[in-house]
Each structure stands twice: as C-alpha cells, then as structure tokens.
Amino acid sequence: MDPSQLKYAETHEWAFIDGDVATIGISSHAVEQLTDLVYMDLPTVGASVSAGTPFGEVESVKATSDLYSPVDGEVIEVNSTLPDNLDLLNTDPYGEGWIMKVKLSSHDAVAKLLDQAGYEKQCSEQG
Amino acid sequence: MLLIDHAARGSWNMAMDQAILEWVDYHPQIVLRFYQWNPATLSLGYFQRHADRSLHSSSAELDLVRRASGGGAIVHDQELTYSLFVPVAQRLSQSHRDYYDLVHQVFIDLLAEMGVQTQLYVGESAGEAQKSFLCFERRSPGDLILSGFKVGGSAQRRSRQTILQHGSLLLRQSSAAPELPGILELSGATVDYLGFATQVAEAIGERMQVNFSRGDTPVEIVDATKRIEIEKFSNLAWNQNR
Numbered sequence: 001m002d003p004s005q006l007k008y009a010e011t012h013e014w015a016f017i018d019g020d021v022a023t024i025g026i027s028s029h030a031v032e033q034l035t036d037l038v039y040m041d042l043p044t045v046g047a048s049v050s051a052g053t054p055f056g057e058v059e060s061v062k063a064t065s066d067l068y069s070p071v072d073g074e075v076i077e078v079n080s081t082l083p084d085n086l087d088l089l090n091t092d093p094y095g096e097g098w099i100m101k102v103k104l105s106s107h108d109a110v111a112k113l114l115d116q117a118g119y120e121k122q123c124s125e126q127g
Numbered sequence: 128m129l130l131i132d133h134a135a136r137g138s139w140n141m142a143m144d145q146a147i148l149e150w151v152d153y154h155p156q157i158v159l160r161f162y163q164w165n166p167a168t169l170s171l172g173y174f175q176r177h178a179d180r181s182l183h184s185s186s187a188e189l190d191l192v193r194r195a196s197g198g199g200a201i202v203h204d205q206e207l208t209y210s211l212f213v214p215v216a217q218r219l220s221q222s223h224r225d226y227y228d229l230v231h232q233v234f235i236d237l238l239a240e241m242g243v244q245t246q247l248y249v250g251e252s253a254g255e256a257q258k259s260f261l262c263f264e265r266r267s268p269g270d271l272i273l274s275g276f277k278v279g280g281s282a283q284r285r286s287r288q289t290i291l292q293h294g295s296l297l298l299r300q301s302s303a304a305p306e307l308p309g310i311l312e313l314s315g316a317t318v319d320y321l322g323f324a325t326q327v328a329e330a331i332g333e334r335m336q337v338n339f340s341r342g343d344t345p346v347e348i349v350d351a352t353k354r355i356e357i358e359k360f361s362n363l364a365w366n367q368n369r
Contacts, residue, residue: 011287012219030219033219034219038174038197039173039174039197041174057173059172059173059174059197060197061197061267062197062198062224062227062267062269062281062282062283063196063197063223063224063282063283063284063285064173064174064195064196064197064282064283064284064285065219065284065285066285066286066287068287126216126217
C-alpha cells in the first residue's frame with residue numbers, strides 16, 4: 001500500500017479505508033521506535049474494536065506496548081502469519097505487515113485521523 | 128509520590144502496579160513504589176506460556192502470576208522490587224530506555240558505597256540466553272551484573288500516556304531458584320529493604336529532579352487494586368491465557 005494514501009492515528013497505527021472495510025497496521029516509524037520486536041498479540045476475529053482503545057500488544061526486548069485501534073467496528077480478518085514473521089513489520093509495514101481488517105460500524109473516527117503529512121509532522125515534533 | 132509497601136501476594140502487587148499506571152494517566156506525576164513478595168511467587172512475562180513453568184521444577188510449588196510486562200519468568204522471593212511510573216508525551220520513544228540505565232546506575236552507585244561492585248551488561252541481547260525461562264538467566268544491555276551473575280533487571284509496560292518500569296534486585300538466593308545467587312552470596316553484603324529503598328528514592332529523585340514524599344497509597348488506587356486483582360491478576364483466564 002502507498003503510505004501517502006493511508007490515514008494515521010496519533011498512536012502510530014495506519015488505516016487503509018476501502019468502502020466499509022479498514023485494513024490496519026503500524027507505521028514504519030513505530031516499528032523503528034519499538035525495535036527488536038519479539039512477540040505480538042492479535043485480536044480475535046469477531047471482536048469489537050473502538051477508536052483509541054487497545055486491540056493488541058507487541059513486545060520488544062524489555063518493553064510491552066499496547067496497540068490502539070484507529071477505527072470503530074468489528075474485526076473480520078487478522079494476519080495470522082504475522083506473529084511468527086514479525087520481520088514483515090520491518091520489511092513491509094504497509095503491505096505484508098498488515099495486522100487486521102475491520103468492518104467499520106461508523107466513519108466518525110476515520111474523519112479524525114491524520115493524513116501522511118500531518119502524521120510525519122507529529123513524528124518530527126516528537127523527535 | 129513515593130510508596131514503600133510491605134510484602135504482599137503476587138496478584139496484589141501486580142494489580143497495584145496496574146492501578147497506579149491507570150491513576151497516573153489521570154494524575155500525571157512521577158510515582159516510585161517499592162515492594163516485596165509474601166508468599167514467594169513466580170511471575171511469568173506477558174508473552175510466556177503457562178505450560179513452560181514445568182521447565183523449572185524448583186519453583187513448581189510457588190504461587191504464580193502473569194505480569195503485564197515482558198521478559199522471562201522471575202522467582203520473587205529474596206528481592207527488592209521497584210516500580211517507576213513516568214507520564215510521557217511520546218510513549219514509543221527510544222529515549223524511554225534511558226530509565227533502565229538511570230535506575231540501574233543508582234543501584235550501582237549505592238551498592239558501591241557498600242563495597243559491592245556491580246556493572247551494567249553491555250553485550251548483545253540475542254542468542255540462546257535470551258530464550259531461557261528465567262529472566263535472570265537472560266542477558267540484555269543494561270542488566271545489572273555482579274561477578275558474572277545477573278542480580279538486577281527491569282522491564283517496561285507502555286500505556287498511552289504513562290510508562291511503567293518495574294524491576295527486581297536479587298538480594299539473596301531463593302530455595303526456589305538455587306541456580307541464581309544473590310548479592311549476599313556473591314559479595315557477603317546484606318541489603319536492608321527499607322533503608323536501601325529510601326536511599327534509592329533519594330538518588331532517583333535527584334536525577335529526575337523530583338522531591339519524592341512518602342505517603343499512604345491513595346484510596347482510589349487501593350480500590351482499583353482490589354478490582355484489578357479480582358478481574359485480572361488472580362484470575363486463571365489471565366494467568367493461564369497462553
């Protein structure tokens with residue numbers, strides 16, 4: 001996926017919106033900051049997710065971090081190969097490294113997400 | 128805020144850490160807590176498999192709790208445990224790793240005053256040692272090393288606005304982990320829990336420019352701890368969920 005066509009949460013997750021379905025992942029900036037990822041927890045298909053609340057977890061050496069959903073809806077598919085191939089987050093965070101697909105219950109949260117320029121500005125300000 | 132707690136069961140200790148983590152989200156301030164464990168408890172790292180405790184027979188009879196932080200299993204028995212809560216604007220910044228070194232350097236300095244020469248581990252974290260069931264048999268940069276043995280380690284849990292870093296300083300060997308000598312066995316030094324915790328708090332306060340004042344745990348944190356312990360850390364669904 002083209003990063004310039006994605007929407008971004010302040011918490012570093014990206015969303016590709018295709019009609020009522022959002023594909024979700026985490027940004028290359030987040031992967032770089034987390035470093036040395038060793039484990040990932042995926043949500044369950046059928047689970048409800050809501051914008052701004054945790055849907056999964058990642059562990060890097062010495063630190064566990066929540067992943068936050070950028071959208072509201074129901075999980076309809078997860079990238080089940082990802083936890084055993086976490087290097088995909090390094091090599092292709094916007095493609096093969098996708099995490100889940102969500103059927104949107106509302107587009108309200110999508111409207112609040114950042115575009116690529118806004119997200120990169122946030123990252124540069126945070127250092 | 129500085130909390131120096133009495134020894135408590137593992138599920139209570141972990142619930143208290145989470146309750147403070149959530150509290151700091153709404154009351155941004157640096158909180159430092161010290162605690163010990165009674166009864167001795169085996170804690171699993173967040174992603175460890177419950178079945179893997181069978182790999183370590185000498186701790187088989189201990190109570191068990193799963194931590195919210197990562198890393199390997201820890202036998203919490205003869206140790207000083209701390210948790211440090213820091214409000215942050217950017218939860219993923221690599222600079223948060225500096226808190227490991229900050230706390231461990233305080234340990235190094237204070238132990239040196241007692242004649243105990245510890246140092247930070249500076250090697251690689253990869254390799255078979257990183258797969259060991261016990262955290263204190265693993266090695267990561269920043270671990271506290273004494274005579275080649277790990278005697279101190281820390282891990283972080285990062286929520287949206289707060290970092291929880293908790294860690295253990297191995298004061299004495301435990302009969303539930305006889306392969307891990309503590310500071311007493313390696314140096315002959317005895318570390319007094321209350322006195323050392325007070326010194327550590329003063330030193331961390333100086334480095335973080337915080338005046339820690341020791342007080343009682345706020346009632347809302349105690350109430351949240353009771354709830355979280357029941358819902359999560361004393362619950363088999365959490366402790367055996369993988």
